[in-house]
Structures are given as C-alpha cells and as structure tokens.
Amino acid sequence: MVTIYDIAAKANVSAMTVSRVINNTGKISDRTRAKVKRVMEEMNYVPNQTARSLVLQQTKLLFLLITDIMNPFYTTLARGAEDAAKKHGYRLLFGNSDENLEKEADYVTTILTTRVDGVLLAPAGDPSLPHLESLQRHNVPFVLLDREVPGIQCDIVLGDSKEGARQLVDHLAAAGHRRIAIVNGSSSISSARLRLQGYKEGMKLNELTYSDDYMYETSFGSLNDLSDMDRWLERLDPMPTAILSGNNVLAVEVMRLLKQRNMRVPEDISIVCFDDLGPHTEVEPFLTVAAQQAYQFGYMGMEMLIERIGHRNEKRPWKKIVLPAELLVRRSVRPLN
Amino acid sequence: MVTIYDIAAKANVSAMTVSRVINNTGKISDRTRAKVKRVMEEMNYVPNQTARSLVLQQTKLLFLLITDIMNPFYTTLARGAEDAAKKHGYRLLFGNSDENLEKEADYVTTILTTRVDGVLLAPAGDPSLPHLESLQRHNVPFVLLDREVPGIQCDIVLGDSKEGARQLVDHLAAAGHRRIAIVNGSSSISSARLRLQGYKEGMKLNELTYSDDYMYETSFGSLNDLSDMDRWLERLDPMPTAILSGNNVLAVEVMRLLKQRNMRVPEDISIVCFDDLGPHTEVEPFLTVAAQQAYQFGYMGMEMLIERIGHRNEKRPWKKIVLPAELLVRRSVRPLN
C-alpha cells in the first residue's frame, strides 16, 4: 500500500509535509505543494481513512438502522438520510433490523465496534431500551426515528400519529362509516399506540362505538401467514364496513386477505392506512392514506444528528420534531351516504 | 475510551493476554480467562474495530453500490446482499449512485479511502470503466451486478436480458400484437442493449417488422418530465398496440404518460416490462413482466465476492452467473385474436 512515507521519500520531503498537503493545513510553499501533489498522482496515493480515524478519534461514519428495507417509507427515509449525510461529508453505514430485537442487538454491536460517529435509528420497539442505553453508556450520539422509547431522552423525529389516525377516522365517518375496525402493529411500538389512541379518540368524537373485538394487533412487517388475521375477521359480527391499517405494509396484507375472501375494496369494505406506498405504483394510487413525509424523516433526522455530533460536549436540550401527516383522499373508501 | 490496556491493568495481566482472550487465540489458563472476561464486563469494554483494521489490513467492511434505492429490484437485491454479508461476518456500507456517473465517482473515492475489503456494484453504464479500473489498480475485489462493462474482466451476476425480452415479445405476438414499441434505458448500459437486441430478435422470429421510430431511449430512473416521451408517442403512426418497457420504473412512467393521454391499459394499449414491482402492491399485481430474481442477484453476488476475497492472491478464473427471467402473465396485455 502506498503511504505518506512513500510519497515523502519520492518527493524528498518529510511525511508531515505530505500530510499537510493532503489536509491543506499549515504553510507550504507552492513549489513543495506542487511537487508533492505530482508524486501523489504518479503513485496513485489514496489516504487511509482507517489510520486517520484511529488518530483523530472519529470515523466520519454514520449508521442508519431501519426496520424494513422493503417498505417504501423506509427507503424514502433512507434516501433523505443519505443526502443529508453526504452534504456534510459523512459516509453512511446501513442496517435492517426487520422489526427483530436480536438483529437489532447485532447491529448495536457493529455500531459500537465500528466506532461510528453517530446513529440514526428506528427502534424495534419499547424493548429496544437496553440497546439505546448501551449507546448512551458508550457516548454514541443517536437520533430516534418514528418511535419513542419510554425511559430514553434523546433527539427524535416523529410523525403525528394520533392526529393522523383521527383524520383517517374522521374521513371514514364523514363518508358514513360507523363500524370501523383497526389492524395495527405491536403495542410495544409507540407510534402504534398513538395510532390506536387517535383511532379511539376519533371514534368517540364521531360518536361511534369502539369495541376491542374490532382491533387486531400484529407486526408492522410483512406477514408470512394470514390465517390468524383471517380468523379474527371471520369472528367479527357484524362485519366492519371499513378498516384502518396502522401502516402501508399491513394495509397491503389486509387487501391480500380480503382478496382471498373474495371481498372487494371499496365495494365490500373500505380501507385507509398510515404511510404512502412509494412512487412506483403500477396503477394510479388507490389507497386513501395519511401520508408521512418519509424523506423529511431521514433528512431532518440526519441534520439533527450531525448538529448534535458537532456539539457533543455541550448539554443542549433534546430536540423533538413532529411532522404532520397529510390525508390523501383516493379511491379505497366507499361513501355510504 | 476503555482499551485493552485498561482491562489489562485492572486484571493484572498484559494487554496481549487480553487480546488473546478476546480473539480466542493462543493458550490461556481458565482462571486468567475468567478474570479478564469479568473485568471486560465490568468496564463495558468494546473492541476497537478501527485499530484492528489498521493492523490486520482488513476492515471486514463490504460496499454495496446500487443505482436506484427507490427501485424495488434494488432494495430486494440489497436485502439478499445484506443477508449473505452478515452470514459471513461482514458489515455492509451502502451507496446509491442514482444512475449518475459523478455520484458513482464520489462513492469510488469513499470505497478507496475506507479500505473496504470488497465491493458489489451495479455500474451506471459503460462510462463507469475508469471507476472500475481504479478499483482494479488498487486491488479492491469487486463483483458487478446486472450490467457488464466492456473492457472489464471480473466476477459478475447478470440476468438473461436477451432471452427475457424475447419471451416478452413472444407473449405479445402470441396475443396477436404486431405493432410493438419499446421504451428502454440508456444504450450505454449493457442490459438495455441486450433487451433491445432480444426485442429485435423476437420481432424477427415472429415475422414482425421493426422500425427505429418504435424505439424510445431514456434513463432507467424516474423521469422528471414526460413531455419528451409524449412527443415521441404523439409522432407514432400508426400507434403501437403494445409497449415493452426496459424496466419496472420506466413501465410505471409509461403508464403515467398514458393516463395523462386518457389511454387505458390494456384496453387501448398493452404493456409488459422487465423486473417485478415488489411485494407491496396496493392491488393485485397488474403488469405482465419478465421477473428477475432480485434477491438472488444480491445473495449470489455477495457469496461470489466473499469467495473471491478469501482467495484474493490466487488467480482463479472469473465467474459469470446468468439468472433466467421468469415470465409472469398478468393483466396488462389485451388479447387481440
């Protein structure tokens, strides 16, 4: 490997001079600088970031941990995070926990041993607490995305889940729906809890009755097996006229199930959900959704993180950004009145 | 930061002994090992991968560079790559070139300075040549994905683009279509060239006439502006009855355009394309496609890469994997006979 010493020898200067040329620090005569640069070119020199990291005690590496790389919400978010990181000269390591605590634990180990400068992460849920405490213990700055974790104080970017869910219920109620069921992610996830809460409040405000039977809790990720949800739906009597889904992936699973049961959307049942389904829809977007600003989650979260890293010694107050969801009315709701 | 010296001091052993415990190398008495382990626990010791990388001359980092993080083909591929990397104890750095040569160049710089152990990449196109030569010059093992680059010998995973395109034409021809147009990615991309070639051969085999007017070349990424493609379509006389799209994203763009023109698919015009649209489709998959094994691209490519890294000194012959595309017949083609 070509090192600064090889350059130094060939250019008849010291390694220090080469270092200064590379980093544009200190005073260097134009002649020396030109000579060193020429030799670097000739020898195809590339600085060794590993050595640099060791001495500088910073890697210029950031880590983004998401929970579902197949979900367009997270890929769009990743795009925002990547753009912001790049803008500030950081590189981005990348992981996908699959809503799985053990995979998340593995990634935390990687994060720690890699000595990344900071972490942007969507935690798997409340049980992620020890993972986050571990990051804190090791002084790794992090910003949470989309989900709060009780017991952790930190910078965070959230969507307005409660308000968004209420809007979805309002929309359904305005269309004349009275029996509205909800399919939601795990109650160990703060955003799922808030969506449920917003749903309940929306029901109450619209003077609709809520029953626990009308709630089905599962995972936010893709489902391998729809039979359990099928049994839930089977038992409902009377059938709901509409279903609110806690996120986009679940909405698709619900539609898959309805299809199996030969029920049409929205003729037989209406559907709304949180999060949009990404730009690459085969046909005109169909689902009525509370769309979140996925790109902004990543972009703003990353800016917060880098800001925090820049002032890691000061104890600035934690920042919390709450992004509103936008109701996009499309064709998955049937007017009943 | 807690180092092996801190552990060593507290455990009354040398740093070397601590290192041996960590890496399970050499002979250590059970008593010493237990003591060292206990101290490591107490002090929350985490090995410093940076220092390790410097001395071992390997980072255990791999890099995946794709061209469109919003495209489900690539996210699925990424998932495969990640799974394979993890299985072998590697971590994965991640970049998104956006089909853009300059972004690609930036990432090559990152790759070089980071001293990753290997790279898995979908090149932006033939002009990526100098970037790949740069990797070769610096002895960075890499595996190409989806696209060949003339002038570069290396391991590679390809889809059978020619055969896939021919199948799509066959399917259209069998449905009675005679005027088939093609919307394709840049001809500087090998897979786009092969798809065009497969299309032409398919036309010939089915005794259909091909005219250059019926070919529209653009970028494989999302289009900001459909007006140019609109003018192309406008000029066609007679109108094609079907369009073959070079990939999934372009197919969606074509459908967006047709929608603007109030043309229905497949009633007014039929559409087929390369690549599927991912698992999260709002409604039942609609497009008839030549589906590629996206996950396998990533998984097998990663295994090849790691295999290559393990034998980087030997000069084994380059491997080339060609994955077949599978025709999935759905509802975007109207039978004309």
Place this chain on the structure above:
DNA sequence: TTGTACGCGTTATCAT
C-alpha cells in the same frame, strides 16, 4: 516553511 517524536488501539513475533 519544514521536520522529529510520539501516540491512537490493536495484533504478530519472539521471548521467557
């Protein structure tokens, strides 16, 4: 303006 000595945290080599 340029150079010397040292340290970042770890592992390999050689010694005991």
Place this chain on the structure above:
DNA sequence: ATGATAACGCGTACAA
C-alpha cells in the same frame, strides 16, 4: 501460559 516490543498509517505538538 504469559509478556515485551514493534508495527499498522496517520496527525498533533513542538522544535528547528
């Protein structure tokens, strides 16, 4: 079974 020393490639502090 354990330890001392050097080395990985670079940047900081200080000296010249």
